[in-house]
Amino acid sequence: MVTITEAPINTQEVIAAVQADGAGAINVFIGTVRNQTQAKPVVQLDFEAYDSMAVKKMQEIADQAKAKWPIQKVAVVHRKGPLQIGDAAVVIAVSTPHRKASFEACEFIIDTLKQVVPIWKKEIFEDGAVWVAAHP
Amino acid sequence: MQVKIALFGITKEIIGSSKLKYELGENADVNNLLERLKADYPALQNLNSLLIAINDEYAQAEQVLSEQDEIALIPPVCGG
Numbered sequence: 001m002v003t004i005t006e007a008p009i010n011t012q013e014v015i016a017a018v019q020a021d022g023a024g025a026i027n028v029f030i031g032t033v034r035n036q037t038q039a040k041p042v043v044q045l046d047f048e049a050y051d052s053m054a055v056k057k058m059q060e061i062a063d064q065a066k067a068k069w070p071i072q073k074v075a076v077v078h079r080k081g082p083l084q085i086g087d088a089a090v091v092i093a094v095s096t097p098h099r100k101a102s103f104e105a106c107e108f109i110i111d112t113l114k115q116v117v118p119i120w121k122k123e124i125f126e127d128g129a130v131w132v133a134a135h136p
Numbered sequence: 137m138q139v140k141i142a143l144f145g146i147t148k149e150i151i152g153s154s155k156l157k158y159e160l161g162e163n164a165d166v167n168n169l170l171e172r173l174k175a176d177y178p179a180l181q182n183l184n185s186l187l188i189a190i191n192d193e194y195a196q197a198e199q200v201l202s203e204q205d206e207i208a209l210i211p212p213v214c215g216g
Binding site: 113 | 142144145146149182184193194208210211215216
């Protein structure tokens with residue numbers, strides 16, 4: 001399961017997608033919308049994605065993780081559109097035979113996703129908005 | 137040749153559209169396109185990074201463009 005969605009992410013579905021008889025561990029990462037940036041209150045986050053390339057890159061990252069760790073199943077779901085405080089922006093689930101690999105693979109996937117997947121977020125403040133990471 | 141460029145995030149706001157059509161010389165490469173864009177829209181020069189994707193893949197500076205390519209301008213990404 002590797003997708004971009006405008007609907008709220010169903011975390012239980014993502015976890016169910018990686019359940020496997022050979023798994024001794026399922027590790028889940030949920031990236032959520034925080035209510036502030038450097039002490040400035042955030043009202044909303046708008047996510048935009050280049051869907052076709054984003055899905056392709058997320059699949060490549062999942063495949064890279066599978067090559068490095070003994071992954072049974074992996075799922076990566078990223079949401080786009082307007083998100084409110086507390087909403088899940090991304091859910092990653094990895095199942096492996098033993099727990100250490102599931103932690104490592106999950107961390108690798110979110111770290112790499114942030115670096116290469118063409119998804120952008122705009123922080124909406126009470127007095128304006130900023131595209132995150134755009135400027136030095 | 138005429139190329140179409142898809143725009144996202146802050147580049148969409150700087151250029152004021154989600155798509156752009158450009159007339160480029162034959163054998164124009166990624167570098168030529170980026171130079172043109174940065175000259176026409178100087179605010180692009182202030183970004184942390186600016187990449188071109190061709191057919192859903194990050195392109196190298198010397199990669200030659202063609203009219204059939206799906207080209208996108210990629211400002212600094214920030215998912216998760």
